[in-house]
Amino acid sequence: MSPLNPYNTGPHHTAPAAFQWTHGVSNGxxxxxxxGACPECGCVMTKRYTTGQYTQPKGGFLGRRKGPGPQPFSTLCQCTSLHTDRPEGVQVGCGARITIASWLDGASQ
Ligand SMILES: [Zn+2]
Ligand SMILES: [Zn+2]
Known part of the structure; x- marks a missing residue:
């Protein structure tokens, strides 16, 4: 896979990828x-969550989460590399929907 892959919304990686989680406090x-690296395009990307904001970013089928749990997080790729054919208005990502293992599953502490 190359960072120069064209934007493609087809891939959906459901096998949770082990990302490196960092925890902190921002504005209280x-x-x-x-x-971690997107399993589709291989670019390193960062996905940020704040407490109370565990919604899926549009089109998510898991709906709102009550809070962090052992369930993996589903997100669209957030890489900042340039992928050709990226639709207007879309700033980041290769189009793939990926799954990130929760920090509570013990595999990505
Ligand atoms: Zn990607
Ligand atoms: Zn990418």
């Missing part, structure tokens, strides 16, 4: 950041 809110 608990902040969780997952950093």
């Amino acid at each position: 809110k608990e902040l969780h950041e997952a950093t």
Whole structure:
């Protein structure tokens, strides 16, 4: 896979990828950041969650989460590399929907 892959919304990686989680506090809110390589395009990306904001970013089928749990997180790729054919208005990602293992599953502490 190359960072120059064209944007493609087809791939959906359901096998949870082990990302590196960092935890902190931002503006009084608990902040969780997952950093790792997108399994589709291979670019390193960071996905950021704050407490109370566990919604899926549009089109998600899991709906709102009550909070962090052992369930993996589903997200669209957030890489900042340039992928050709990226639709207008879309700033990041290769189009793939990927799954990130939760920091609570013991595999990505
Ligand atoms: Zn990607
Ligand atoms: Zn990428």
